[in-house]
Amino acid sequence: DAGVIQSPRHEVTEMGQEVTLRCKPISGHDYLFWYRQTMMRGLELLIYFNNNVPIDDSGMPEDRFSAKMPNASFSTLKIQPSEPRDSAVYFCASSFRSPVYNEQFFGPGTRLTVL
């Protein structure tokens, strides 16, 4: 299994531009999570899906952020318009069945720099 796949691995953009991050979860996993990691705030859960349906988006910082999961094998996190304070590493993770007892598998992350 290839594990959780994220693209791009690095993204450098200018303030005001739209940014789209992509994630392919592990096949068969029915939970998908988007996290953001910064030095100041650590790891934050932004949103998570169960069977492609958003369950909890309370961590999404503001309306500039949106996430979709059109099918079981693909999810996107979009920032529009981007701002310098959005610079961070964004991780996607997936898990199988109930995540209450199961581990989450993390992708390698996308390092976003907004100039």
Added chain:
Amino acid sequence: SQQGEEDPQALSIQEGENATMNCSYKTSINNLQWYRQNSGRGLVHLILIRSNEREKHSGRLRVTLDTSKKSSSLLITASRAADTASYFCATQTAGGTSYGKLTFGQGTILTVHP
């Protein structure tokens, strides 16, 4: 706000020594997990301990959980330079709006010198 808080924030030891990291949390949990993050990489799951368990072992790792004190510890025995990484505790609760969420602490940076 962070559920788990690790202590110490940074730990520097020599190869062969044991490393102990602590985690405290605030609310009732269903389980607590420990993850490792190597520099520039994603997190990797190490071990999970359920709320009704007190101790768990996996290779050189030993995890304890004290639900009365809302704390956990991760012990790495006979450390190696390859253990150099950040270690995070994460808590999961069941039910309510936080079902399935993992809430991470700020992590402990472990450096093992050869």
